[in-house]
Amino acid sequence: MGACKKEEGYLEKSDTKEGALIYVSRQANAQKITVYPAKDTLISYDFGASFAAVGLPLNNIGVKFKVDDKAFDSVNVARTSQNLSPYIKLPESAYTISGLDVTIASGAITSNLVSLKYNAKNLDPNKAYMLPISIIDASGYKINPLLKTMFITTVKYKAPExxxxxxxxxxxxxxxxxxxxxxxxxxxxxxxxxxxxxxxxxxxxxxxxxxxxxxxxxxxxxxxxxxxxxxxxxxxxxxxxxxxxxxxxxxxxxxxxxxxxxxxxxxxxxxxxxxxxxxxxxxxxxxxxxxxxxxxxxxxxx
CATH class of the missing domain: 2.60.120.260 (Galactose-binding domain-like)
Known part of the structure; x- marks a missing residue:
């Protein structure tokens, strides 16, 4: 463990967009949700947006998400080229999203959370589903191209035999x-x-x-x-x-x-x-x- 002098610049608020990036805060290549065993209750999965820069945002940053059909098609093209079965798009009947707009407040580095609720009983445990959600606007801030999309995929839970x-x-x-x-x-x-x-x-x-x-x-x-x-x-x-x-x-x-x-x-x-x-x-x-x-x-x- 080491220590160094505190850099005040990391705590200062600024409205500059230079060097600042917005990204999905729960992005890790693919976020997996459980399909089996099915439960009667809705299961909640939360995510939001994050801010990365030297300093903190002076003003609120409005961030917009969308279900990204182009990303869905791109992934399936890649899977097909590798002789893998394509994903099925997570059906709208199986999930709800509390909203696709979030805000990173002044002085904060993370936004409020979006809640995706899904019901495993509306999904076939034998099929592979995916739902890509991308940031499409961040109030003029640059969006990290590598971390702008969260790929939510299904995974079958294997109970102990x-x-x-x-x-x-x-x-x-x-x-x-x-x-x-x-x-x-x-x-x-x-x-x-x-x-x-x-x-x-x-x-x-x-x-x-x-x-x-x-x-x-x-x-x-x-x-x-x-x-x-x-x-x-x-x-x-x-x-x-x-x-x-x-x-x-x-x-x-x-x-x-x-x-x-x-x-x-x-x-x-x-x-x-x-x-x-x-x-x-x-x-x-x-x-x-x-x-x-x-x-x-x-x-x-x-």
Missing amino acids: ILADRTGWAITASTTQAGDGSLASVLDGDLATFWHSQYSPVASSYPHWIQVDMLALTNVTSISMAPRNNNNTGFTKFNLKGSVDGTVWIDLLTAKAMDPNLKDLQNYELDAPTKVRFLKLEMTEGPQSYTHLAEFQVFKVK
Whole structure:
């Protein structure tokens, strides 16, 4: 820590605009707002404008913001050129702004704050949204070109996952080979045991499936599976479906790859936590007509 003589010039008020800059006071490349979990109440996000110069402003500085469509298009052009999915503009139905005009008062370096309120329930957690807000006027003061726009983007909140307790779960399959593994093996926590689809006296063919009843609605976030540990001829592609009642099914994972050579748990995350009671693993491709599986785990959030 050091000390120096106080420079009075930094405390003096002046109306000169030379060397002074106005910028967004909560600008850090991108400000992220949470989409999941959705809440019933509006969430508030505040921002304003700041003044940078030697000295303090003598007079009030009026600063005007606007939702910047040109900045939105520019970012998406850049993302597309990098093979990234373009942002969706934050829909007006999902947010309100208290105002787009603020004032940096005489003798101050920050303005009053603008409040953006948004409702996560009006946003799809599987989509990426953006809202660029730029300073367009600052009472004749120069606007910092690097800090004039705040890019508000959405980020999905990832709650801590826990391994679902599989005690008592009911499990069925399209077929099971008698005397070669057992269906209960995929829920026993032992990678050395396995389930095997029927191959004798008549071999079953793809698609094969396993269905579990978790006994209660479960907010599923991901699954983990391990292939049979002493054989690499298991399935290589699969789908995962979920159901509340065991009758109407929705797609949770589609055309995912499974590596039968990787003898450990392989994790697959859902796009968003989904409440279901039943899960159906549909195995769709593999090097042989039969398949097998050592372990099936489910992760959830409360």
